[in-house]
Amino acid sequence: xxxxxxxxxxxxxxxxxxxINCTYQTSGFNGLFWYQxxxxxxxxxxxxxxxxxxxxxxxxxxxxxxxxxxxxxxxKELQMKDSASYLCxxxxxxxxxxxxxxxxxxxxP
Amino acid sequence: xxxITQSPKYLFRKEGQxxxxxxxxxxxxxxxxxxxQDPGQGLRLIYYSQIVNDFQKGDIAEGYSVSREKKESFPLxxxxxxxxxxxxxxxxxxxxxxxxxxxxxxxxxxRLTVL
Numbered sequence: 001x002x003x004x005x006x007x008x009x010x011x012x013x014x015x016x017x018x019x020i021n022c023t024y025q026t027s028g029f030n031g032l033f034w035y036q037x038x039x040x041x042x043x044x045x046x047x048x049x050x051x052x053x054x055x056x057x058x059x060x061x062x063x064x065x066x067x068x069x070x071x072x073x074x075x076k077e078l079q080m081k082d083s084a085s086y087l088c089x090x091x092x093x094x095x096x097x098x099x100x101x102x103x104x105x106x107x108x109p
Numbered sequence: 110x111x112x113i114t115q116s117p118k119y120l121f122r123k124e125g126q127x128x129x130x131x132x133x134x135x136x137x138x139x140x141x142x143x144x145x146q147d148p149g150q151g152l153r154l155i156y157y158s159q160i161v162n163d164f165q166k167g168d169i170a171e172g173y174s175v176s177r178e179k180k181e182s183f184p185l186x187x188x189x190x191x192x193x194x195x196x197x198x199x200x201x202x203x204x205x206x207x208x209x210x211x212x213x214x215x216x217x218x219x220r221l222t223v224l
Contacts, residue, residue, distance in 0.1 A: 045214065
């Protein structure tokens with residue numbers, strides 16, 4: 001079967017760095033997406049990785065290792081507004097998105 | 110401004126009633142999707158459409174129906190056959206999957222509560 005695993009919840013301090021991991025087992029791979037979702041709102045697109053390596057976009061970076069079935073989202077200089085759920089999704093061989101349950105990130109002052 | 114709209118944001122219905130959720134986009138996207146989100150679970154695909162007048166079942170299509178008569182619109186009907194319809198429903202759209210920039214963009218969602 002297809003499976004995406006992420007930690008359920010993480011806590012970090014304002015101004016610090018946090019890494020949210022995602023491991024996957026899917027039927028094929030055509031890319032990995034990270035989305036941010038604030039409570040009660042829609043997911044918003046953060047990043048896309050299809051090749052191995054690190055993609056940097058401001059305070060957020062995303063890493064992919066296809067051989068290990070592993071990705072992480074790195075958030076630097078954490079702000080209170082970063083408190084949200086972070087969703088990992090893998091595009092399978094049919095280009096359908098398989099979604100993880102999301103990681104709820106709590107930022108403390 | 111380009112985007113995806115869903116209405117209403119909150120919807121209450123009595124058990125046994127059908128209800129239709131609206132989704133409209135002006136991003137010129139060919140593909141549109143309906144997902145359901147429940148607490149502690151990943152998004153689950155209900156239906157998707159890659160072109161007007163064509164749509165396919167997703168993983169949890171039972172108890173739902175859709176239509177795609179216009180490129181901009183993809184309404185979802187939650188029928189009385191859906192056993193547990195209370196959930197957060199999200200509509201998304203994208204350029205055709207596998208054609209480069211196929212990132213899915215989401216509407217604000219409709220929270221349906223069946224009483």
